Amino acid sequence: MLRRRSAVAIFAGALLGAVLSVTNLAQATVVPQTAPSPTADHSKFKELQKQFTSGPEVTKACLTCHTEAAKQVHRTKHWTWEFINTEKNQKLGKKNVLNNFCISIPQNQQYCTNCHIGYGWKDKNFDFTSEENVDCLVCHDTTLTYTKQPGMAGHVVGQDMEFPKGSGKILKAINLSNIAQNVGKSSRDTCGTCHFFGGGGDGVKHGDMDSSLYAPEKDVDVHMDVDGLNFTCATCHQTSSHDVPGSRYTPTAKDKGGRLIRGKSEGENPATCVACHDTKPHKAEKSKHAERLNNHADKLACQTCHIPAFARGGVATKMSWDWSTAGQMDAEGKPIIKKDDHGHTIYESRKGDFVVAENVKPEYYWFNGGITYTLLGDKIEKNDKPVGINKIEGSATDGKSMIWPFKVSRGKQPYDPENKTLITPHTTGPKSGGGYWTNYDWDRAARQGMADSGAPYSGKVDFVSTEMYWPIKHMVAPKEQSVGCAECHAKDGRLAGIKGIYIPGRDANPLIDKAAWLLVLLTLAGVLVHAAIRIFASKKH
Amino acid sequence: MVERVYIFKRFERFWHWAQAALIIFLLLTGFEIHGTYSNFGFEKAVELHTIAAWTLVGLWTFAVFWHFTTGEWKQYIPTTKRVTEMVRFYAFGIFKGEAHPFKQTALSKHNPLQRLAYLGVLLVMNPLIWTSGWFLLFYGSWASWGFPNLSLELVATAHVIGAFMILLFLIVHVYLTTTGHTPLAHIKAMITGWEEKH
Numbered sequence: 001m002l003r004r005r006s007a008v009a010i011f012a013g014a015l016l017g018a019v020l021s022v023t024n025l026a027q028a029t030v031v032p033q034t035a036p037s038p039t040a041d042h043s044k045f046k047e048l049q050k051q052f053t054s055g056p057e058v059t060k061a062c063l064t065c066h067t068e069a070a071k072q073v074h075r076t077k078h079w080t081w082e083f084i085n086t087e088k089n090q091k092l093g094k095k096n097v098l099n100n101f102c103i104s105i106p107q108n109q110q111y112c113t114n115c116h117i118g119y120g121w122k123d124k125n126f127d128f129t130s131e132e133n134v135d136c137l138v139c140h141d142t143t144l145t146y147t148k149q150p151g152m153a154g155h156v157v158g159q160d161m162e163f164p165k166g167s168g169k170i171l172k173a174i175n176l177s178n179i180a181q182n183v184g185k186s187s188r189d190t191c192g193t194c195h196f197f198g199g200g201g202d203g204v205k206h207g208d209m210d211s212s213l214y215a216p217e218k219d220v221d222v223h224m225d226v227d228g229l230n231f232t233c234a235t236c237h238q239t240s241s242h243d244v245p246g247s248r249y250t251p252t253a254k255d256k257g258g259r260l261i262r263g264k265s266e267g268e269n270p271a272t273c274v275a276c277h278d279t280k281p282h283k284a285e286k287s288k289h290a291e292r293l294n295n296h297a298d299k300l301a302c303q304t305c306h307i308p309a310f311a312r313g314g315v316a317t318k319m320s321w322d323w324s325t326a327g328q329m330d331a332e333g334k335p336i337i338k339k340d341d342h343g344h345t346i347y348e349s350r351k352g353d354f355v356v357a358e359n360v361k362p363e364y365y366w367f368n369g370g371i372t373y374t375l376l377g378d379k380i381e382k383n384d385k386p387v388g389i390n391k392i393e394g395s396a397t398d399g400k401s402m403i404w405p406f407k408v409s410r411g412k413q414p415y416d417p418e419n420k421t422l423i424t425p426h427t428t429g430p431k432s433g434g435g436y437w438t439n440y441d442w443d444r445a446a447r448q449g450m451a452d453s454g455a456p457y458s459g460k461v462d463f464v465s466t467e468m469y470w471p472i473k474h475m476v477a478p479k480e481q482s483v484g485c486a487e488c489h490a491k492d493g494r495l496a497g498i499k500g501i502y503i504p505g506r507d508a509n510p511l512i513d514k515a516a517w518l519l520v521l522l523t524l525a526g527v528l529v530h531a532a533i534r535i536f537a538s539k540k541h
Numbered sequence: 542m543v544e545r546v547y548i549f550k551r552f553e554r555f556w557h558w559a560q561a562a563l564i565i566f567l568l569l570t571g572f573e574i575h576g577t578y579s580n581f582g583f584e585k586a587v588e589l590h591t592i593a594a595w596t597l598v599g600l601w602t603f604a605v606f607w608h609f610t611t612g613e614w615k616q617y618i619p620t621t622k623r624v625t626e627m628v629r630f631y632a633f634g635i636f637k638g639e640a641h642p643f644k645q646t647a648l649s650k651h652n653p654l655q656r657l658a659y660l661g662v663l664l665v666m667n668p669l670i671w672t673s674g675w676f677l678l679f680y681g682s683w684a685s686w687g688f689p690n691l692s693l694e695l696v697a698t699a700h701v702i703g704a705f706m707i708l709l710f711l712i713v714h715v716y717l718t719t720t721g722h723t724p725l726a727h728i729k730a731m732i733t734g735w736e737e738k739h
Contacts, residue, residue, distance in 0.1 A: 288588075295681040486583035491576060502694035505576040505583050509698050516705035523709050527716035530631075534720075537636040 043181035052176035053158040055119045056132040061180065063131060070131035072242040078117045080128065081105070083249050088372050092249045097373050100389050100411045100466045101199040101321055104376070104424035107449040108435070110153045111428040115194040122153035137176075139190050140183040145174055151428075164430070188214055188224065191233040203315035207360060207407035208474035212313020220313040222478045236271045246271035251471055253301070253369035253394070254402045255279075273302040273476075299501065301367075301402040305483045306476050309359045310407055313475070316344050316356040321411040324463035326352035327440045335440075350427075350437040352412075362405030362472050364495055366394035371469075376455050379420045386410065386465040387422075396500025403498055405472040412465050414446060418458035422466075425449040544738040548650055549731055553613070556604050557731055563597045564707060571704050594674060619660045620653050627654040635720060645736055662710065670703030 042048055047061040063070055073079050082093035094112075098104050105112045106124070113121040119133045120126060127133065135154065137146050148156055149163065149171060157163075157171045196202060196211050203210030218225040223235070237246050246269065255274035269275065279297060282290040296305070311317040328349055330336050335349035344356045370393035374380060380387045394401035414423040425445040431438040436445035442461040450457035488495040489505030496506070549557070570590040573580055581589060608614040626642045631654075634642070643652035651659065676683065676696045683691050721727040722737070730736040 291681060292587075484584060485587070489574075489576075489583045502692070502697055504574050504697060507694070507697075508575060508701070509694075512698060512702060512705075516702070520705065520708055520712070523712050527712060531716070531719070533636055538638065 038184065042183050045181075048177065048180045050177060052180065053173075055135055055137065055154075055156045055158065055176070057158070058176055058180045059119075059132045059134055059136055062136045062183075066136075069136070069242065070134040073117065073134045074128070074131075075241075076243050077247075078242075078244065079134065081116065083247075085249055085371075087250070088370070090373055090375065092373060096375065098376060098389060098422055098424065099199070099205070100409055100413050100468050101205055101318065102427065103413060104449070104453070107424050107426040107452045108428040111150050113154050114148050114150050114152070115197075116154050119154050119156075137179055137183065138193065139186045141179050141190060142184040142187065143179050143182050144189055146179050147174055185232070186234050187232050195233075199318060201318075203311060203313075204318045205409075206470055206474070207310040207317040208307065208470075208472045210311065210313060210315035210317065212315050213474070216313060218478055219481070220475060222476050236275075238270045245269050248471070249371060251367075251369050251371070253367045253404065254400055277302070299396075299403060301404045303471075303473050303476070304362075304364060304403050304405050306479070307362070307405055307472050307474075308477055308481055308483050309361050310405075310472050310475055311358045311360050312477070314358065316342070316358045317360065317407065318354055319357050319360065319407075319409060320353075320355035321351070321409070321413075322353040323414060324352060324412040326350060326436070327442075329440075349440065360407065361494065363408050364403050364405055364498055365392060365469070366396060366401040366498065366500070367392050367404040367406075367471065368394040368398055368400040368402075370394070374422065376424055376453055377421055380415065380422065380464065381420065382415070382417070382462070382464045386467040387415075389466050389468040392469045392471075396498075403495065407470040407472055408467055409470065410465070410467045412463040414442060414461050415464040416446070416450075416456075416458050417460050417462040419456055421455065422464075423450060423457070423461060424453050424455070426452065545735045546645070546647060546738060547734055548645055548647055548736045549734045550611075551734070552603075552607055554731060554734055556600065556607070559600055560597065560604075563593050563600065564711070567593050567597070568704060568708055568711070571700075575701060575704075591678065594678065616650050617656065617659050617663065619656045621657075622653060624653045624657065627652055631720070641720075641722075658710075666703060666706045666710065669699055670707065673697070673700035673703060 045065075047064050052058045052061075059070070077083050077093060080093060081095040082091065084090075085092050094105055102108070102112075109124075110122045117135045117138055118126075118130075119135055137156075138148070146156070148154060151164070156176070157173050158176055159173050161171050161173075163169060163171045192209075192211065192214055195206075196209050196213060197204070198209070199205030203212075212220055213224055215226045216224045218228055223229050223231040234244075237244050239245070252269045252272050255269065255272040256279070257268045258274060259278040260268060260270055260275045273281070280294040281297065281302070282293040284290040287293060325347070326349060328336060328347075336347060337345055337349070338347035340346050340356075344354075346354050346356065348354075372388075372391045372393070374387060374389055374391070392406070394404075414425055415421065416423055423446045425436050425442070426434055426449040427436045427445060429435040429438070434441075434444045434448045436442065439445065443459065446461050447457055447459075483494065486505070487493050489503060491506060493503075493506060495503060567590060570581065570586045570593065572578060573586040574583065574590060580586070623642065630639065630642050641652075645652075673696050676691070677700060679686075680693070683689065718727040718731075719725075721730075726737060
């Protein structure tokens with residue numbers, strides 16, 4: 001969903017002048033003060049001085065100069081939505097994995113691929129070799145007027161059109177020439193258009209990425225602070241040939257490489273904290289505990305102390321989604337929506353029960369970067385233990401792990417109790433299409449969804465508890481707000497569940513403590529008795 | 542007029558009381574770091590404990606120097622002579638109002654039982670608390686010192702055991718100061734340096 005952009009578009013139709021000023025203001029906050037000025041003014045290029053009626057037309061114009069750009073994009077995860085984890089021998093990527101939010105992509109392509117950096121991925125016949133179907137503008141727009149509508153498979157409205165067909169609703173065209181003539185570097189706005197809305201809404205999925213990062217204050221993100229460093233996403237996720245470094249499939253859990261120096265960056269992830277801050281980041285002139293804190297950095301990920309909580313920008317994140325309660329109707333048989341005191345939806349007939357939260361303390365686990373997914377077709381068991389949609393690896397002893405903060409999204413989602421596999425239901429689309437959100441029929445949604453995935457379906461739908469681990473790495477707080485010593489060095493502190501290390505203040509040998517205190521008491525009693533006898537005896541004399 | 546002997550010299554008294562204060566403060570902050578109770582807060586407790594530890598290191602440097610240059614280290618040479626007499630006195634004689642079997646002089650300040658106790662302090666308690674404490678102060682250097690796999694749990698537990706020993710010593714030590722000819726006589730001597738003879 002492109003809420004912010006849609007909102008801008010609506011304004012554009014009604015109050016063009018007002019929008020222009022809003023846009024200018026927004027842009028002023030986006031461009032870093034230190035940004036080098038570009039050497040090309042795209043509005044002077046003949047290729048762009050014409051009316052465009054569709055996205056691919058613009059791309060063709062771009063490619064006349066940027067001849068290799070589309071080929072570069074074709075090699076990236078942003079395009080393929082596929083990632084092969086060679087270590088775990090798993091075929092991952094958005095196209096293949098499941099989650100415990102909206103569950104899966106292939107069943108609901110026209111909606112999900114709204115966030116694909118291409119035009120027209122509406123079914124499995126999409127041509128991944130097409131250069132003109134690469135969407136340059138979704139990342140390089142600087143006007144904030146480039147919008148996409150759900151259900152159009154990533155296409156944009158280049159000419160006024162009725163959508164959905166027969167609805168009588170007319171969608172206004174966006175000004176593609178203006179957008180094309182003003183292209184520039186990616187920004188928090190362009191990346192955020194998709195990444196802040198993962199899971200189907202603002203802040204839903206990640207917890208550490210939401211619309212508050214469009215223009216965050218220092219408290220929310222010390223690096224992106226609009227009045228300070230004003231980083232864009234790409235400041236850390238610095239691209240090379242359109243490939244954006246940083247991965248949720250094979251994250252860098254422990255960066256031993258140290259600070260990245262020019263000429264030494266081959267194969268190293270530039271998006272880690274260490275890539276700029278080095279492995280001993282605390283300096284004696286800035287902290288009286290510098291050495292002690294640097295000692296902590298061999299076991300604790302920077303994020304563990306420096307991101308005290310996620311969802312800190314005023315946008316709630318979804319902590320739990322229980323699909324098993326979906327489908328309840330009111331007395332008149334109509335779908336229900338329940339909201340909490342803050343206006344957050346906590347029940348929806350289409351989707352079930354939600355738990356949402358802001359300012360959430362993360363959970364902490366040893367993590368070495370190894371992640372295994374439960375993919376469609378993998379056998380699962382329904383028992384007391386939730387199924388790990390992804391399972392993280394790590395321990396105190398493997399030499400590769402650090403203690404990391406996580407958002408753990410929990411919930412219940414459909415599975416096939418006979419085949420013992422997860423189910424990829426068809427949810428979106430019009431009533432005729434059979435999606436759950438219009439028909440409220442699990443069997444139909446599952447049958448069609450599993451057919452789309454080419455997976456067997458027994459005809460039975462049950463629900464299984466699942467959990468999914470999201471390493472927290474964004475929304476780094478100012479140092480004054482980092483997690484204090486006593487929050488972990490305590491009996492029931494943040495790291496209460498971390499095994500394999502001795503934490504002073506949390507740990508003690510209970511046997512030694514008990515025996516020693518007993519000895520102390522006995523000694524005290526001994527001297528008191530001795531004193532009493534002395535006093536008693538002296539009185540007798 | 543009561544006869545008095547000068548037992549404890551000025552530096553000795555200063556050393557004793559400074560060390561007493563530091564040790565009690567280290568016990569207080571140490572048991573807070575250990576999670577036994579809460580007063581300063583963990584962070585402050587660690588800071589203060591570290592400062593007190595380094596202060597004690599400084600004090601000890603002077604004390605060791607003083608003991609060797611003055612020959613006072615000889616006070617700690619252990620002896621088993623008349624130990625049973627001492628034990629008998631504390632177990633029985635003291636209740637009957639018997640005189641203390643040991644006569645304190647400037648050349649021999651410690652009774653045989655004290656000498657044995659301080660031998661224990663020097664051979665067991667101090668090495669345990671100092672070695673473990675030194676390692677804890679330099680946690681980040683273990684690998685470069687050649688102990689990459691040293692367990693923090695082991696070192697910390699040794700330090701805690703050392704702390705308990707000091708606490709036990711402190712209780713008994715303080716109590717035994719009351720066994721002079723008056724309950725405060727020994728303490729007075731440690732303040733003024735002069736012990737009254739009886």
